[in-house]
Amino acid sequence: MSERSDAALEAPTASTAPDLVVDSATGVEVSLPLAGPGARSYAFVIDWHIRVVLAVAWYVVGALVYNRSWSLGAPLEPDAAWFGLVVLPAAAIYLLYHPALEIAMRGRTPGKRMAHVRIVTHDGAIPSVPAHLIRSVFRLIDSLPVFYGIGLVSAVVTKNHVRIGDLAAGTLLVYDRNDEGVLEHVSATALGTRLDAHTAEVVNELLARWETLDPDVRTRLARSLLTKLQGADRDTLDDAALRTRLRELAGGSRAQ
Amino acid sequence: MAADPREQALRTALLQRADAWKAAADRARRLTTHRTDDVNDAAKLVDEYRLLAHDLARARRLMPESRARSFLESAYAQAHAALFKPASHPGYALWSLFRDQIPEAVRWLRPHIIWVSLLFVSSVLVGGWLVHTYPELINLFASPDLIATVERGELWTEGLLNVVPSSVLSLQILTNNIVVSLFAYCAGFLFGLGTFYIVGLNGLMLGAIFAFTAQHGLDDELFRFIVAHGCVELSVMVLSGAAGAAVGEALIRPTTPRRGQSFQRAALRTGRVIVACVVLLVGCGFIEGYVSPNPEFPLWTRVIVGVGYWLFMIALLRGWLFGRSRSAVPIEA
Numbered sequence: 001m002s003e004r005s006d007a008a009l010e011a012p013t014a015s016t017a018p019d020l021v022v023d024s025a026t027g028v029e030v031s032l033p034l035a036g037p038g039a040r041s042y043a044f045v046i047d048w049h050i051r052v053v054l055a056v057a058w059y060v061v062g063a064l065v066y067n068r069s070w071s072l073g074a075p076l077e078p079d080a081a082w083f084g085l086v087v088l089p090a091a092a093i094y095l096l097y098h099p100a101l102e103i104a105m106r107g108r109t110p111g112k113r114m115a116h117v118r119i120v121t122h123d124g125a126i127p128s129v130p131a132h133l134i135r136s137v138f139r140l141i142d143s144l145p146v147f148y149g150i151g152l153v154s155a156v157v158t159k160n161h162v163r164i165g166d167l168a169a170g171t172l173l174v175y176d177r178n179d180e181g182v183l184e185h186v187s188a189t190a191l192g193t194r195l196d197a198h199t200a201e202v203v204n205e206l207l208a209r210w211e212t213l214d215p216d217v218r219t220r221l222a223r224s225l226l227t228k229l230q231g232a233d234r235d236t237l238d239d240a241a242l243r244t245r246l247r248e249l250a251g252g253s254r255a256q
Numbered sequence: 257m258a259a260d261p262r263e264q265a266l267r268t269a270l271l272q273r274a275d276a277w278k279a280a281a282d283r284a285r286r287l288t289t290h291r292t293d294d295v296n297d298a299a300k301l302v303d304e305y306r307l308l309a310h311d312l313a314r315a316r317r318l319m320p321e322s323r324a325r326s327f328l329e330s331a332y333a334q335a336h337a338a339l340f341k342p343a344s345h346p347g348y349a350l351w352s353l354f355r356d357q358i359p360e361a362v363r364w365l366r367p368h369i370i371w372v373s374l375l376f377v378s379s380v381l382v383g384g385w386l387v388h389t390y391p392e393l394i395n396l397f398a399s400p401d402l403i404a405t406v407e408r409g410e411l412w413t414e415g416l417l418n419v420v421p422s423s424v425l426s427l428q429i430l431t432n433n434i435v436v437s438l439f440a441y442c443a444g445f446l447f448g449l450g451t452f453y454i455v456g457l458n459g460l461m462l463g464a465i466f467a468f469t470a471q472h473g474l475d476d477e478l479f480r481f482i483v484a485h486g487c488v489e490l491s492v493m494v495l496s497g498a499a500g501a502a503v504g505e506a507l508i509r510p511t512t513p514r515r516g517q518s519f520q521r522a523a524l525r526t527g528r529v530i531v532a533c534v535v536l537l538v539g540c541g542f543i544e545g546y547v548s549p550n551p552e553f554p555l556w557t558r559v560i561v562g563v564g565y566w567l568f569m570i571a572l573l574r575g576w577l578f579g580r581s582r583s584a585v586p587i588e589a
């Protein structure tokens with residue numbers, strides 16, 4: 001296993017991130033782009049909001065049920081039911097959110113999922129339960145003095161952008177590559193006959209992103225492609241007709 | 257784009273396998289998150305792993321900036337993770353943790369336990385001596401309320417149950433103890449100094465408060481309060497301190513070529529002891545909430561509870577509770 005920055009081998013989705021490169025039995029290395037402090041912070045902020053909302057929601061509902069009135073305050077003489085049913089579960093949601101979800105979701109949390117990152121070991125595998133627990137326990141250090149100061153500084157200055165908990169547990173945060181699909185709009189028969197590999201990817205990309213592209217831009221791109229591939233001038237075709245022509249050229253959707 | 261017709265043909269041939277890549281990616285994703293009892297399903301993943309490796313190697317050379325290459329990188333990493341995922345047996349893992357791994361980790365920690373125990377005992381003696389010799393120093397170790405209560409001839413623990421119910425007291429105490437214990441462990445990251453500080457400070461406070469209560473004739477009462485839960489609670493403090501010290505030592509005197517790796521090994525190894533500490537502190541919390549502040553329990557009952565729970569701790573840490581033989585051959589923790 002090694003970590004390196006190799007421009008020639010980087011994926012287009014994470015062109016500036018150094019990679020965790022793991023040897024494999026096939027001789028072809030597994031390459032995982034390391035997540036930096038930005039992605040880490042983004043995931044953490046989302047998770048923090050989720051756990052705060054969940055914990056507060058539990059407390060509010062619990063307090064309303066316990067008090068049997070529109071009051072959220074603690075009773076003057078709190079009993080075991082107050083702590084056991086209102087305070088403790090809310091605290092558990094807040095404190096156990098990360099270890100519980102990371103174990104259950106195999107290195108992910110909702111925030112990490114949204115930030116497209118996940119936790120892996122140095123050999124690219126899903127971390128064990130003890131590793132997840134150690135990683136979480138060391139949050140006590142990472143969160144010092146305030147707002148995860150030590151963890152953030154550690155993520156900035158360390159080579160692999162890891163916090164102390166990661167150092168202790170032997171884990172890393174890597175990007176989940178954006179694997180939306182490949183050639184979903186180009187048929188196998190079109191490949192090699194009507195389209196070469198490069199053009200097939202361009203046509204596929206254009207059809208995949210058709211709805212999200214600016215109409216002027218997609219029309220210009222489609223005209224240019226069709227003119228290049230089919231020779232004739234396509235200036236008279238409208239947006240819908242251009243899309244239909246491109247679909248015909250690509251030979252239909254393989255994904256559907 | 258390149259004009260070489262051979263490379264063009266190779267690229268096209270590669271992309272024509274896109275359906276196979278998608279099938280492989282779907283299977284890898286499914287097998288990463290779900291179990292399967294179908295051998296053919298698993299065998300297919302092995303074949304597809306090879307296919308992905310082969311095609312990825314080509315894609316890296318022929319079309320390094322393409323979406324196909326990106327897809328292959330993702331699918332290959334997913335297949336790798338699914339294929340090399342260790343078997344999951346939670347029940348066995350838990351049993352093995354308590355029967356073998358914790359006892360081995362404790363055995364490995366023995367020198368640290370001895371040294372941290374010495375530190376703790378020394379701190380208790382020093383704290384006691386300081387307050388015995390210079391009584392005004394109690395202000396450094398105890399709050400004004402506590403000092404005033406003892407000076408009135410009462411212990412702050414008297415009537416505790418009139419203020420807070422046992423269950424609430426237990427929860428508060430066990431939460432606090434667990435946090436202190438985890439801190440003592442994690443603070444080992446500061447080359448062991450943080451751990452020594454926490455253990456030393458707790459020892460000084462205990463010694464100082466005992467000396468202070470002795471000056472007011474309340475030391476017997478304090479002992480009466482502490483004995484039921486204190487035997488294990490103080491042992492756990494030493495144990496988590498020893499784990500923290502081992503983590504610190506791994507940074508000061510690494511056992512591997514890289515300091516980070518040595519730290520990681522020590523943290524994972526000693527982390528098992530912390531699991532035992534947390535379990536034991538839950539018990540301590542309940543004793544401290546229900547037995548210690550309750551005046552109806554006579555001293556002999558408290559001593560039996562304290563010593564009994566301490567023996568339970570020894571049995572847990574030695575693995576005897578889970579069927580580990582006294583003559584078990586040591587394994588690598």
